[in-house]
Amino acid sequence: MKSVEEKQNSIQQEQGLWMFRKMVQIRKFEDAVREIFARGDIPGFVHLYAGEEAVAVGVCAHLTDQDFITSTHRGHGHCIAKECDLKGMMAEIYGRATGLCKGKGGSMHIADFEKGMLGANGIVGGGIPLACGSALTAKVKETDQVTACFFGDGANNEGTFHEGLNLAAIWNLPVVFVAENNGYGEATPFHYASSCTHIADRAQAYNIPGVVVDGRDAVAVYHAAKEAVERAKRGEGPTLIECKTFRNYGHFEGDTQTYKTKEERESQAEKDVIQRFIQYLTDEGIASKKDLDRIENEVEREVEEAIRFAEESPFPSENELTTDVYVSYPTDGGGA
């Protein structure tokens, strides 16, 4: 028998199934991108989110389209968790005209402001001041919108981390800072690059709550984020949540990951976030294996459709090269 408190703490069925679907979407989407990239059909380079699904999904479970998120170079997972369209995302990654950004942004710059997704970001730490800006808008306009600001362990050593967290703290901004500590900034271990044991310890310096959660446990992330989002909505200011997570693949696709030991890779694989969440959902009686299999099959088809949509979509027309630079600009305005 569960105690009343335990029952209250368990994730509601609708929410649990949504989280599962999103986690599976991210995993299948990323695995597909990996395969397509390897065969050379995706231009540029990609940073995959596989392995970190519990973080984006556990946080975004508390957000609506009106809430904002800022993201990183490893942004596909955040986009999916914030309900960006898979077809539009895949077409964007393929550089096609039907992409969410007309193929002009690519993997590192997917954005969908209608969903509150303020953009993946190619600059480490670049999104932290931006999160303060969307939160400032909410504060000045007196809405109850919350901004979740995702960044990696690399960003916690950027100056924008200090400036952004301090600004959010002194202005009491509705931001949830989510540090995704996957142990490596590119090919350099966190313990080498950071003077702190935990990123969350740095919250003390800003006089805001800092919590460490197991980022491979979607339920733990869900509960920590719930508290932080509610706190922000109550006008009590920002929280820093550090999610200890694991990047299934390299920094970018093609990274041979010589900095990870074989044991590390094998031991982490056993702790797969999705398997763990399946265990939780079935143990708690929130979903049956059959429900989950059905969702997996549906997602499989969604990802296939997204790929087909991208591949069948045209590349942008030539005139797209010079449009969308400004809202307005004289045609003869200085060599444009």
Place this chain on the structure above:
Amino acid sequence: MGRTISFSEAIREAMEVAMSKNPDVILMGEDVAGGGGVDHLQDDEAWGGVLGVTKGLVKKFGRKRVLDTPISEAGYIGAAVSAASTGLRPVAELMFNDFMGVCFDQLLNQGAKFRYMFGGKVKTPVTIRTMHGAGFRAAAQHSQSLYPMFTSVPGLKVVVPSTPADAKGLLLTAIEDDDPVIFFEDKTLYNLKGEVPEGEYRIPLGQADMKRTGSDITIVGIGKQVHTALKVADHLSKQGVEAEVVDPRSLSPLDNQTILQSVEKTSRLIIVDESNPRCSIARDIAALVADQGFDYLDAPIKCITAPHTPVPFSPTLEDLYLPSTEKILSAAEEMIGETLTTV
């Protein structure tokens, strides 16, 4: 109706008009009010801007719309950019343009690129007001004129006014513009007085102003150097040479046509600017005319700029650093092929 007010009052007036019209317009920056968090200054200011340009605005609009920021340029410039793309219309003051070095990413890689990178779905109506200019004995880190760097960034608009009326008209347009605008204010012009229209007064970006007409030589001046050019023009006129002084007012967009038309008329071009010369707006305008107006020219184009050095502190050196009437006159002499008396 116009009345005579200073460059700095004209700038303040543009902000006041914009804020009165639109509640989404907010001001933010270091000491734009000053005294944030001080009990007896809840509705009042300590400074109203380091040189008093934003004086009185906190009393009128309150601290919710006039935000003192910490000395965190990357933090608050980035916040202004994103507040703009999510529904506000912020005017952020970056005290000196030299401080751009500590927050450039938020403009270069974030604000300037949002619209393009995101496929045209986002507007970022932010204005960054910032001081520039030598002659204040403020040395190498508080005296530069860095607008060429911003002019070269697609997605940003760049404005450099030279008179109080232009400052007001262009700033109101900048604040109401839906793209990010960097608005450069020469700190040595703040006390310059001039006639300025009252109320809502706007000047479109990308429209150069003929500050003086003439048929013998075109002098394009940027910002304060418009006044140096006018001084030279007066002197030339006494010797029978009529200079046309063109003030581009905005560098991005740039009014190519007015410059080209003037050179077509005069066949000679001098560009006067106090930025460093390499990859500068002076060289950019020279290249434009060489490319599209070569046949109009009777003499090589001359650029009178600062040298390729930092701004020196010592007054004697700083005076030497800036373009001078003597340097412009000697260039004019060479082009016209006559000896002119010095100023």
